[in-house]
Amino acid sequence: MEEEGSPCKEDEISAMIKDRSMIYLDIVKNYPCSFGKVTSKKERQTKNLCSQNLTYGEIVYSSIAEVFEFIKEEYGSFMKPGGTFIDLGSGIGKGVITGALLHEFEECLGVEILDDLYQKSTELREVFYDYMSKLLKKKSNPFDYSVIPEIKLYHADIIEFDWAHADFVLINSTCFDLDLMAKIYEKAKALKEGSYILTLTKKLPANDEFEMIFQAKKPMSWADATVNLYKKVK
Numbered sequence: 001m002e003e004e005g006s007p008c009k010e011d012e013i014s015a016m017i018k019d020r021s022m023i024y025l026d027i028v029k030n031y032p033c034s035f036g037k038v039t040s041k042k043e044r045q046t047k048n049l050c051s052q053n054l055t056y057g058e059i060v061y062s063s064i065a066e067v068f069e070f071i072k073e074e075y076g077s078f079m080k081p082g083g084t085f086i087d088l089g090s091g092i093g094k095g096v097i098t099g100a101l102l103h104e105f106e107e108c109l110g111v112e113i114l115d116d117l118y119q120k121s122t123e124l125r126e127v128f129y130d131y132m133s134k135l136l137k138k139k140s141n142p143f144d145y146s147v148i149p150e151i152k153l154y155h156a157d158i159i160e161f162d163w164a165h166a167d168f169v170l171i172n173s174t175c176f177d178l179d180l181m182a183k184i185y186e187k188a189k190a191l192k193e194g195s196y197i198l199t200l201t202k203k204l205p206a207n208d209e210f211e212m213i214f215q216a217k218k219p220m221s222w223a224d225a226t227v228n229l230y231k232k233v234k
Contacts (some may be wrong), residue, residue, distance in 0.1 A: 013073075017065045019142040020101050024061040027131050028094055031124055033058045033221045036092045036117065043116040054114065055175035056091060061098050063218035064170065064198070067229055068102045070214055071196060075231070081146065082106050083167035088158040088184070089113075093121030093151075095170050097128050100149040105168075107150045111161045118155040125151045159183050164190035174201035174225055181205065188232075197230045209234055 040056035043049070071077050083106060085099035090110030099108040112118040132148045135141050154161060159180075163169065169188070173181060185204045188197060197210065200220065204210055214229035 013069050016142060017062055017069065020065065021062045023131075023135070023142070024097065024101055027097060027128055028124065030127070031092055031094070031120070036094075036120070039092065039116050039120055040114060043114050049114075052175050053177060053180050056117075057172055057174060058091065058094055058221035059098060059170070059172060059200075060219050060221065061101070063220065063227065064095075064098050065102055066218070067198060067214060067216075067227055068168075071229070074213070077194070077196070078103050078168075084109065084165055085149075085168045085170070086111065086163050086166040087170045087172075088163065089172055090121060090153070091117050091172075093124040093128075093153065095172065096121070096151055096153070097124065099168070099170065100128065100132075100151060103149075104143075104145045104147070105149045107152055109163070109166070110151070110153045111156050111158050111163070112153070113155070113157050115155060118153065121153050125153060159187060163187065164192075166191060167195050169195070169197045171197065171199045172220075173199045174220075174222075176202050178202075191232050193232050193234060195232045197232075199228045199230075200225045201228075203228050204230060 036058060037056045044054055072079065081104035085105045086109040087095035088111055090096050090112045093110055096108045096110035099105060110121055112121060136143060136145060181202050182205055189209060209232060210230040211233045212228060213231050216227055217224045218227045
């Protein structure tokens with residue numbers, strides 16, 4: 001029996017991340033990052049929306065998967081099916097798809113304020129369901145899912161939306177201003193103990209309720225970004 005952290009175990013995890021990353025890329029192949037950028041820019045220009053908080057960028061599946069596996073290995077979380085994943089500012093839905101490929105969550109939620117991005121995310125959700133329903137029928141596939149995680153998408157403001165029930169919160173916050181990060185922190189106080197928040201570049205305000213348990217540079221669509229992973233400790 002291999003010990004945790006052994007070379008064989010690490011190789012197995014790396015192979016799984018690689019396999020699922022290829023599946024992710026296959027699912028989103030008709031929705032390149034440039035598509036999301038153009039969609040976002042067009043709506044922001046049409047509606048004269050100038051806030052830097054709406055700047056478009058995409059995560060890289062493998063970067064998030066590596067951090068998720070760290071949680072499983074170091075804290076023993078997400079070892080059984082279930083739980084809620086949420087992407088705050090979900091764009092065309094790639095972060096939500098990432099969550100659904102990381103783990104057999106009961107539900108994966110996306111919250112997006114721009115209408116055009118939200119509409120495109122509903123299209124990508126259908127692509128995901130069609131792809132996974134076919135894949136899981138095959139005897140050989142890199143998932144042990146009994147069911148496909150349910151994807152729920154919301155056209156809403158991330159500060160007004162209730163996400164207190166989430167177990168894992170993904171926030172592509174690189175371009176978020178300090179005021180928005182402070183509001184996110186106030187909302188995050190309602191999360192249950194043991195839940196996780198992953199932010200990019202920007203940190204949560206200093207507090208004693210969330211412990212930073214991981215920090216590293218990881219590739220994203222625009223460049224390497226600092227991943228900040230927090231666990232709610234009280």
